Amino acid sequence: MKICIYGTGAVGASIGSMLANAGHEMTFIARGKHLIRMQEWGLTMITPNGVQTITGHFTNLMTTVETPDYLFICVKAFSIPEIEENVNRITGPDTVIIPVINGIPWWHFLGWEGKLKGFVPLSLDPKGNLAKFFPYPNLVGGLAYTAGAIKETGVVENLKYPPRLMIGEIDDKISPRIEKLGATLEQAGFASPIVKNIRAEIWLKLCWNIAFNPISALTGMNALQITENLETREAAVKLMRELEMVALALEIPLKLDIEERMNVARKSGQHKPSMLQDVENGRRMEIDAIVGVIAEIADKLSIECPNIDKLLSALRAKESSLR
Secondary structure, eight states: OEEEEEOOSHHHHHHHHHHHHTTOEEEEEOOHHHHHHHHHHOEEEEETTEEEEEOSEEESOGGGOOOOSEEEEOSOGGGHHHHHHHHHHHOOTTOEEEEOOSSOOTTTTTTOOSTTTTOOOTTTOTTSOHHHHSOGGGBOEEEEEOOEEEEETTEEEESSOSOEEEEEOTTOOOOHHHHHHHHHHHHTTOOSOBOSOHHHHHHHHHHHHHHHHHHHHHHOOOHHHHHHSHHHHHHHHHHHHHHHHHHHHTTOOOOOOHHHHHHHHHHTTTOOOHHHHHHHTTOOOOHIIIIIHHHHHHHHTTOOOHHHHHHHHHHHHHHHHHO
């Protein structure tokens, strides 16, 4: 298979390295010093299995990218509008596009028969172009659980390897193409990747992200520390409960177990959530995809979420001060 990873950060590198090891023809799209280092030396992956070098075609020039069978989008959610034209250039009629991003994806209400049918949140798609450049028929939902980080240019560490990767059709059907993609991923070492309701899985992961990512960014605590501090733990619970309220209003079958979410945080140990990594490295945070979009959806549904609203204001103030 010809497989392209658009965004070779911690998530893209972790997924792409496994597919490369399975023998697929890989293209990794990256930029800056990270790209230059990989073009010279390959991608260095540090995992519990040791250190290995991943080879492939590393580029940022779309003219050098052959039309892939599978295109994994692994950039930050706010960068999606920035790459839309590039994605359009390399997508063929049969290319399967799998966005693997944090938070609520822009396509969430496309092919949706519930409340807010067809709604595209401005917080995710301010120009309203994504449906044009990411054709709905080509899309498959994706979700990943990783504990990775870029350690230095060209070097990615993931100490919980392989990552958990889930895929699902947007219409919730088990189609021939999702079965084929699932078989490809299983052959590469991903366990049982196909899920019937990808939206429910996205919201379940967001229960963790909407609490631990922002709180870590604002306090400097890692996930384990947040669970051990009474005030931050209570704040996390309140945020999860408000998110659950929005999900239930949309009739998302969300199976929220607060203690189970806390256990996920404890098991992550000293791992720093991505927003905290962004703050420490002076990078832009994924505020809108994780928090802003929920505030926007809640407003559309006339649901009051005071803790999420306060959190959103605090995060925007934090990012403004960093810039």
